[in-house]
Amino acid sequence: xxxxxxxxxxxxxxxxxxxxxxxxxxxxxxxxxxxxxxxxxxxxxxxxxxxxxxxxxxxxxxxxxxxxxxxxxxxxxxxxxxxxxxxxxxxxxxxxxxxxxxxxxxxxxxxxxxxxxxxxxxxxxxxxxxxxx
Amino acid sequence: xxxxxxxxxxxxxxxxxxxxxxxxxxxxxxxxxxxxxxxxxxxxxxxxxxxxxxxxxxxxxxxxxxxxxxxxxxxxxxxxxxxxxxxxxxxxxxxxxxxxxxxxxxxxxxxxxxxxxxxxxxxxxxxxxxxxxxxxxxxxxxxxxxxxxxxxxxxxxxxxxxxxxxxxxxxxxxxxxxxxxxxxxxxxxxxxxxxxxxxxxxxxxxxxxxxxxxxxxxxxxxxxxxxxxxxxxxxxxxxxxxxxxxxxxxxxxxxxxxxxxxxxxxxxxxxxxxxxxxxxxxxxxxxxxxxxxxxxxxxxxxxxxxxxxxxxxxxxxxxxxxxxxxxxxxxxxxxxxxxxxxxxxxxxxxxxxxxxxxxxxxxxxxxxxxxxxxxxxxxxxxxxxxxxxxxxxxxxxxxxxxx
Numbered sequence: 001x002x003x004x005x006x007x008x009x010x011x012x013x014x015x016x017x018x019x020x021x022x023x024x025x026x027x028x029x030x031x032x033x034x035x036x037x038x039x040x041x042x043x044x045x046x047x048x049x050x051x052x053x054x055x056x057x058x059x060x061x062x063x064x065x066x067x068x069x070x071x072x073x074x075x076x077x078x079x080x081x082x083x084x085x086x087x088x089x090x091x092x093x094x095x096x097x098x099x100x101x102x103x104x105x106x107x108x109x110x111x112x113x114x115x116x117x118x119x120x121x122x123x124x125x126x127x128x129x130x131x132x133x
Numbered sequence: 134x135x136x137x138x139x140x141x142x143x144x145x146x147x148x149x150x151x152x153x154x155x156x157x158x159x160x161x162x163x164x165x166x167x168x169x170x171x172x173x174x175x176x177x178x179x180x181x182x183x184x185x186x187x188x189x190x191x192x193x194x195x196x197x198x199x200x201x202x203x204x205x206x207x208x209x210x211x212x213x214x215x216x217x218x219x220x221x222x223x224x225x226x227x228x229x230x231x232x233x234x235x236x237x238x239x240x241x242x243x244x245x246x247x248x249x250x251x252x253x254x255x256x257x258x259x260x261x262x263x264x265x266x267x268x269x270x271x272x273x274x275x276x277x278x279x280x281x282x283x284x285x286x287x288x289x290x291x292x293x294x295x296x297x298x299x300x301x302x303x304x305x306x307x308x309x310x311x312x313x314x315x316x317x318x319x320x321x322x323x324x325x326x327x328x329x330x331x332x333x334x335x336x337x338x339x340x341x342x343x344x345x346x347x348x349x350x351x352x353x354x355x356x357x358x359x360x361x362x363x364x365x366x367x368x369x370x371x372x373x374x375x376x377x378x379x380x381x382x383x384x385x386x387x388x389x390x391x392x393x394x395x396x397x398x399x400x401x402x403x404x405x406x407x408x409x410x411x412x413x414x415x416x417x418x419x420x421x422x423x424x425x426x427x428x429x430x431x432x433x434x435x436x437x438x439x440x441x442x443x444x445x446x447x448x449x450x451x452x453x454x455x456x457x458x459x460x461x462x463x464x465x466x467x468x469x470x471x472x473x474x475x476x477x478x479x480x481x482x483x484x485x486x487x488x489x490x491x492x493x494x495x496x497x498x499x500x501x502x503x504x505x506x507x508x509x510x511x512x513x514x515x516x517x518x519x520x521x522x523x524x525x526x527x528x529x530x531x532x533x534x535x536x
Contacts, residue, residue: 011161011165012161030187030188030190035188035189035190065181065186065187066180066181066271066290066291066292066293066294067181067186067187067190067191067291067292067293068190069291069292069293070181070187070190070191070194070293071190073190073191073193073194074189074190074193074194077193090165092162092165092291092294093291095161095162095165096158096161096162096291096293096294096297097293099154099157099158099161100154100158100194100293107165
């Protein structure tokens with residue numbers, strides 16, 4: 001039985017299970033994430049040095065250049081993309097990136113209910129995040 | 134959101150992967166912003182072209198679109214790139230940079246995006262926009278200009294969403310495509326009307342910071358040319374999320390507006406503009422580059438600069454660059470000759486914000502563009518000195534001993 005669940009609005013569908021990498025700060029993908037390695041390179045960012053590969057990446061929203069959408073596409077092509085993206089606010093940069101990279105994505109999520117390291121099952125068809133552990 | 138049978142077919146992939154992907158982008162953004170339907174656009178302008186700014190990120194995506202037969206189905210144009218394609222031999226660029234930049238342009242060309250490599254598509258001869266046209270523009274200064282000065286309608290698109298709209302010829306009906314959303318929220322009373330391009334730009338950067346994403350309406354400016362409004366809009370968009378402004382008695386949609394209805398009001402005096410000049414100037418050093426043309430110069434601006442520079446010489450210890458589009462440069466051969474005879478350079482295809490300037494050893498730039506002064510210290514690590522066009526040209530042509 002899941003401990004509890006959190007809901008959101010589906011943007012890109014898909015069902016995945018994984019561990020949350022949580023960022024309290026917005027992420028700029030262009031210049032902030034290395035598209036070849038999936039490692040956050042933004043200076044002084046709370047995820048600096050961490051890999052977003054295969055994570056359930058939870059952050060408030062995107063920021064920065066709209067070219068950031070293409071970085072998400074490259075991350076997928078290089079097999080270093082997150083398994084799913086969970087945002088509080090849907091902003092065009094990340095939304096477009098998730099669409100073209102086919103990364104399951106939910107927006108309008110109360111991300112304060114989620115924490116770093118939680119194991120979750122994201123059902124982006126139904127808009128439900130089940131907290132497993 | 135309502136979709137026609139044809140739009141549904143495209144979304145289901147019946148016209149192939151590329152059109153399906155483009156439709157998905159436009160529809161999803163429409164859903165997020167509560168659009169009721171899609172609407173046809175007449176033109177698109179696409180940013181994300183300079184290899185210096187975008188790197189390799191879009192290459193695979195653009196290749197996939199090309200390989201799946203995507204084409205723009207409306208008039209579509211491309212923003213500036215990292216260097217002047219006709220004149221980069223002295224820029225010390227690596228072979229990789231040159232090849233990758235040219236490759237990116239070729240991918241856009243295969244998508245039927247015209248490589249005008251300019252941020253001012255609206256100045257070009259065969260790019261006529263009309264009041265009420267729906268378009269999808271992704272260069273922020275061009276967004277503001279087309280919305281405000283022409284009265285065409287666009288949201289502040291990103292490069293990818295403008296590209297998607299170009300491919301399906303549609304955008305989602307929300308934001309500035311809707312008449313009620315084009316109403317101003319902030320009244321700006323201007324005490325000392327700006328005269329010089331630089332002053333219009335600084336009014337823009339100052340008000341942009343306060344307006345954030347609200348539409349300002351300016352009161353107190355009796356006369357303004359389209360060139361001046363271009364600098365105002367570029368300034369507004371560079372410090373705020375402003376995508377449109379109105380100016381009483383001047384811009385086409387300001388006629389219907391009753392300013393008494395607006396409770397939120399700011400007053401801009403000469404003091405604020407003087408402070409803005411100091412704020413945008415990050416150094417007192419003598420510049421090694423003087424730059425005019427952000428956004429790209431119009432024909433009239435080239436004429437004004439040429440008139441000043443005729444029979445004058447630019448100091449040999451600095452560069453004077455005037456940026457414009459290839460088309461305007463071609464149409465102004467006499468002016469270009471007068472400008473270049475002085476030792477200045479007319480540069481196309483690029484702009485100070487997205488060009489490979491570091492390789493040229495430039496440390497300090499003087500400019501008449503508030504947008505450029507606002508961006509270059511962050512984007513290029515180049516200190517900025519804000520000045521009027523006259524001040525820029527005076528500095529460029531003053532003999533060393535006179536400074």
